[in-house]
Amino acid sequence: MKHSGTTRRGFLASTAAIGAMGLMPALPTAGFAQAGSVLRLRLDGDNDILDPGYMSGGTEIEAQKQCLPFLAQYDRTEEGFDWAPTYFVTKLEQRDPTHIDFELAEGLVWSNGYGPVRASDVKFSYERMKGTDWSGYFDAMDHVEVTGERSGTIVLSEPFAPFIMITLCHGPGAVLCEQAVKDAGGEFTNEFPAVCGPYTYEAIPGQRVIFHANPDWAGPKPAFERIEANVISEVKAAELAFEAGELDCTEVGADTLARYTKNMPDNTEITVAGELQYMWMGMNTDHPKLQDIRVRKAIQRAVDVDSILQGAYSGTTSKSHGIICPGLIGNRDQSGYSYDPAEARALLEEAGVSGLELTLRTLNNQERMLAAQIIQANLGAIGITVKVLPVESGPYWEMGQESKGDTWKDLELWIMRFGTTPDPYEAAQWFVSDQVGKWNWERWTDPEFDRLYQEGIVETDPEKREAIYVRMQEIMEDTGAYLWINHEPEAFVHTTDIDVNAAPSGELNYRLFDKA
């Protein structure tokens, strides 16, 4: 009789055979080092929501810039950052402080048979944004008037100088196809309902996004036919992939930037996109230990910021003198105080303070912990004992918010970093009086600061704006509540045969990459 089915012996033999498959020699891997007109980049995670109204930001904006029309784009000048019209428009002009006229270029066509790009798509896209998570960028906009098939006017409800720079150049300024979005149910997530740009979009979740050349695109041809953006969540892993020749360009961390700057590998270059982050040590002016301005000013003068820049950031970041970042209107090249331990001691003596003990809270990451330890040592030298308290990001971002508990009452010192857009208005908005208990954790108010903030928004003369924002930072500094630390750069390492195009805040614009 013939016996069929699995036997114990058979099982063991099959197991061994399956195991042997795991030891099969690897096949040649020539395929992973592609070249030519393929550009290989890094994404720090999957793009979750491509809809400009509900996106998280970051690489989702990168995807929008390749696949959707924008009216304006960032332009880097010798003085700093400016804006310029994109090739999607033949006209973009600020007629007066509340009217911006535009005319779309001819021949722009949506994919999936949705026809030409119309001024009504611009109207739909921008007016729709007022009811979304990113509505803040359109607070100043009243409506969009359509004056022709391809022309229209963006009407602001009040003058808002940075509108083109921070809204039209940025992700929220993407133009969507009205009919396609309506057909998709009014919102979309990880697929564009229709694209109009040099590339189409294909996502393989957890692995990569591929931007293919758009067959319907009639505009300027991009330098690369295909972009492969690999999902690599860790910066270090991406750096190694670059060194292994599997990426053409990737963001780098501070230590790698320092290493490369000191000893640049062959065929490698660094491009710094911008330094739109500002870090400072804040002091709670309401706290009994810090209510005396002389104590706060003593702390400002007791910390050697240059040591922090070297010790924690390997000299790769710019020293900060305020909240306005390098390249922006109002950026200062000097603070009103400097490292002077003797003066710090004198100020403490004058205030009659001795044996002061303070708690310094910081996010628990390597650079900030090092910075905190240097501050701890510097303040120790003038007799202030500092306890460093590392805080996990969840509770950290709630520390100074009155709506999130009572921690704000105990807050003494903290290291904070904010990111911003390429206009000084954005950085200044967090420190006006009505932000006390929200994001103004230092808890000071100043009528002049509030007035200047409003003036800065409506003022269009660059020189006058410069004076406004410089004065605002002086006011902040004079409270003694700020120790300016640094502006971290968004730096990219890449091969020498490509020219990188990145927004000041670090988003890459692949369609404007070039072959060197």
Added chain:
Amino acid sequence: MLLYLIKRLGLSAAVVCLVILVLFSLLYFIPGDPATIALGPRATPEAIARYAEKMHLDEPVWRQFVIYIGNVLQGDLGVDVFSNRSVTTIIMERIGFTLALVTTGMGWAMLLGIPLGCLAAVKPNSWLDRITGVLSVGTIAVPSFLVSIWALLIFAVHLRWLPAIGAGEPGEFGDQLSHLVLPAFAIGLSWVGYLARMVRASMLEVMGENYIRSARAFGLHPRKVVFGYALRVAILPTITLIGMGFGGLISATVFAEIIFSRPGIGKLIFDSVMARNFPIVQGAVLVATSLYIFVVLFSDILIAWLDPRVRESL
């Protein structure tokens, strides 16, 4: 056997329930408001309110738990906070990569570790046994993340023999296999040592049994005695170890998946923890834990099936 099966299934179900409870509680043990943590510090009040409603955070805790359990039983692990995609779909897209990695890693470890253990046991205290012992302890002692980093630096960055990142082009078997080599090597290396030591110890015990002595006395070929009689019995405890190891590797892959930027459950959990995407963390941990329990259960049943003594003692 049936009673044993029922007992084991009941125990497994209880462990899964406990895991569900712990995962549900996770959201409430983490300091801070769950909606703010998930959406970031500058989320608008409208977005926070919408999230709270979507996640049922505005309901009493007991009701949230009932809803969660009900959904899990229907295979609904919730939706991704950011993309609104089904968590079950997201996990299914990645689980194949983790299973391929674990199977390959454990597979090559078995193929090398089991014969090494046999050889060491056949000639105890010989130079071969000593070398095997040193290598085994050495590989056990080196953590897999360290092996991953060194393997990446040597074979991908320096020599450029093998790819450094990703899982290969979809549909291209050779490319996918080449992307599997380094991570599988990294996670499997310590298991070579474990298995060699385990098989050696079991084999030494079995080789002293009367029936082995009898087989030798009858003049059977040594290979027949070792592989035909001794290994068949000595392999049984190793199967339990492999079962537990397979389950353990599912969580151990997290380092390899991060270092090699390879999609998989481990990397999904890591990325989701970093992004405070709790529905995915809960869903992926639940699936990983359930897989572990399933594999251990399967190895227990396999032992009972393979070993008549275990079966009869039930």
